[in-house]
Amino acid sequence: MRHPGRVALVLSVACAVGVAGCSTSSSGGAGSGAVTVNPALSKLGPDHGWSQTNVTVDPAKLACGSKAPDPNRGITATSIKIGSLATVTSPGGVAFGDFPTGAKIRLDAANAAGGVAGRHLDLTTTRDDGADPGRDADQAKAIVQQDQAFATLVGTTNGSYIDAFCTAEMPFFGWGNNTGFCGNAIGFGITGCQTPKTGDPRAYDTGGALTIANALPAGTARTAALIGLDNDAARQGIITVGQGLQSAGFKIVYNKSSIPVSGLTDATAIVNAVMTADSGKPPAVVFYVAQFGDAVKLSGALKAAGFKGALVSPIYDPRVSTVPELEGTYALLQWQGGFATDIPAVAQMAADFQKYAPGTALSLTSMAGYWSADMLVKALEKTGQNLTVDAFLKTLNTNYTNYVAAAVPETRWPLNHIAPAPCETLAHLTNGKWTAPALQCGAIAKAP
Template sequence: MWRPSRVALVLSVACAVGIAGCGGNGDGGGSAPVTVNPSLSKLGPDHGWDQTNVTVDPASLDCNTKAPDPNRGVTPTSVKIGGLVSLTSPAGAAFGDVPAGAKARFARANAQGGVNGRQIDFLDTRDDGSDAARTADQARALVEKDQPFASIVTTTGGNYIDSFCSEVMPFFGWGTNPGFCGNAIGFGITGCQAPTSGSQRSVDTGGALTVANALPAGASKTLALIGLDNDSARQGIITVRQGFETAGFKAVYEKTPIPVSGLTDPTPIVSAVMQADAGKPPAVVFFVAQFGDATKLSGALKAAGYKGLVVSPIYDPRVSGIPELDGTYALLQWQGGFNTDVPGVAQMATDIEKYSSGTALSLTAMAGYWAADMLVTALQKTGKDLTVDSFLKTLNGASYTNYVAGALPETRWPVNHLAPAPCETLAHLTNGKWAAPPLQCGAITKVS
């Protein structure tokens, strides 16, 4: 079977799909069913979404101090931007296309004369190898040696936060680890996806409602949840299930049996799933898995005659020709790169082709691009009198928003330091082509 050489893997964080804020107290708490106000159980546009009982006092956020060196990385003609990314992992590729996506957006800004007269100096990205100890080491090296103004960060863990907090280092990326949550310096392009232990938690209703709308009329709202065998996935699966409950789903299978080292034989899992709903298969099978595991599970479900929806966070144009994945769905937090009828997506595709030629419009390339775009926008809004402190004052000021119509949903600050943006689209791979409806948003609501 053909496998693309650099398809990005969604590793072990169930919240990467944005259905629910992952985390919780880490002791199995918060596993009870969730109920929400029926008025929140509807979808709306990709901005102006509802929030209920989810508030944040900016003064309560961690890292909310003045920068030791507010002029770090800034000259009258340039601003230095660093990078810390899990480019690789023991299983292969991780977020490897993030730097290429970021480079493309920064390059367009520079070609247009820079930001407020400053060229963006994007440094070489540091790779933590998806290793927690190395994440901490590379973060320390970045702040002590590279000394950038701000950084692009997309890693599998949050061990960088101590070093970044001590130097008040603003950072932007795909907020799939706890480092993006509960502090004043981390800005996830779709908000905080992995709240820290014991913090306020919220459920995002958007993804579950999007999946529900894809079911055939009259289909039962039954669900199988399959995850990796680690603590993050186990807690993540709980919060994913809670998100689906807001749309009326019942989980009939909820396990994390996939070895982190990789799935050898999917047969036992698929056999159990096919009988999970009182001897019948559920309407939806949702899994968070590495690329190879996702392919094996999808192929085995097809071979077993499964006719329901197979949903995962796996999207990449390079998987389009893989037979096992044809007919599956990918739940995306922003619009896919295939939808160039959307002006923001078309601009992104043009930039990546021009400035990072040969880079596929993968999830990770898009994550890097939108993180850089958010950073550029914040620089523009801060103005020419740029310091770390003035930059963070802009971002954490009253009702700051980031939004690219039809392409990247609205985030609100500071509330999205604690919660995800409740917005998704459901991409469908059929006959080797991806398609997706417009982005839509549900609501975020606090859960106990």
């Protein structure tokens, strides 16, 4: 069933949650083995202070750690130029068009409060990469050479910008959902490094799986089916999700990336396999890494087949709350949803949206833009008046913590250049309304 207007959001949300479903880079290799249950990692805690167990980082081994060739780039006595790179349009429908809007809202709020250390934050016109890796690289060069930005806000589906940004020592902020946010000293994802590059060491997190487990009725067997897109990146994304679920004691009874990238025309074969995957019966949980339209189709088909368990995906958006196929489903979120206005920081965000861009939905991508810009603003505030690119990066990479109480979980730097933040909440769509418990965190550990 088509949902005009709603499908236009075309979040292929899998790529947006750090499970690599839409990244153009394969992330196989190291760290793809099976994970066993570790009782020491089987508890959830608050949205800060989480355990990093055996995961450490050697800052000297991070890429892009040189001095900036132009440390005063984009800075004047009265302004700071901020670049913007995003996948605004895409032939495949995977887009982050409202990421720049969310970012601008936060910068507008900062400017209304006097800017930072007397400097106005000037956001450049967004450069659209069109979801094309080559164009992404070219647009990054333009931000460096033509816009001469001090730092950049990034909401893209791939990480081809990294070479240009590394050469310029360009700090950048975003979701952390592509390889550019991993393994270097200049990329800062609000959820940490979600998709390491091929062959790089991996860390898995226990937070999402434990959050899902807690949503199951008492006594329910922990069994799960994983369904993904038919591409290398999605297959690695399924490995990442599976490792987290295994760490929480789930048995993976179905694990296939069988959804065509061109779209799912008939869900029958997948549904039939899932409904008998656990020794002839369905699993307790189905987690899918899929584009919006495919997720809707799968949810509807599984429900029609009699599935009574938990349907979980990364799909959350207030504009899909009335899609009947999604009623009763869960969305695994890495920060608190925009509906949670009882939380002061979320209420402030909602008020900023209403003031500076009335009518803009509090979608995943617009919120990602807002919180990415928020991280940038706070790091600028901490660096202070004597601002240079090098001073800014020193601030961020010297035991820096980004945390918005109850809204955005803690990340630690430089650690989260190589690992994700192990924090999630599970939003539930019931009677056309999203609700979610408080954010909680598990732990991170080295993947085998």
